[in-house]
Amino acid sequence: MLGGDLVTKIKRAKLVSLRKQKSWSQKDVVNILSKEYGINITDSYYGMIEQGARNPTLRVGVAISKIFNVDIDDIFFEPQHNKMLC
Numbered sequence: 001m002l003g004g005d006l007v008t009k010i011k012r013a014k015l016v017s018l019r020k021q022k023s024w025s026q027k028d029v030v031n032i033l034s035k036e037y038g039i040n041i042t043d044s045y046y047g048m049i050e051q052g053a054r055n056p057t058l059r060v061g062v063a064i065s066k067i068f069n070v071d072i073d074d075i076f077f078e079p080q081h082n083k084m085l086c
Contacts, residue, residue, distance in 0.1 A: 012052040015075045018068040026050065029067065037063040
């Protein structure tokens, strides 16, 4: 099983890859968030989200996943493994 930090790095690398596939800068994503979703965040904050240094709010995470047309779990959330208690 992968550790949480590694999973976060992999998922955030996917986020960066999705952005670069569209030839967008971080500023482009921030502008789309503002214009299409009414979400105002700084370029710096978005950069921290991509680096895994900050986690977006659910509203921001959902908007980012819509921008890139991916499931939010694919770029932000770690799988949860439930243990059955006896």
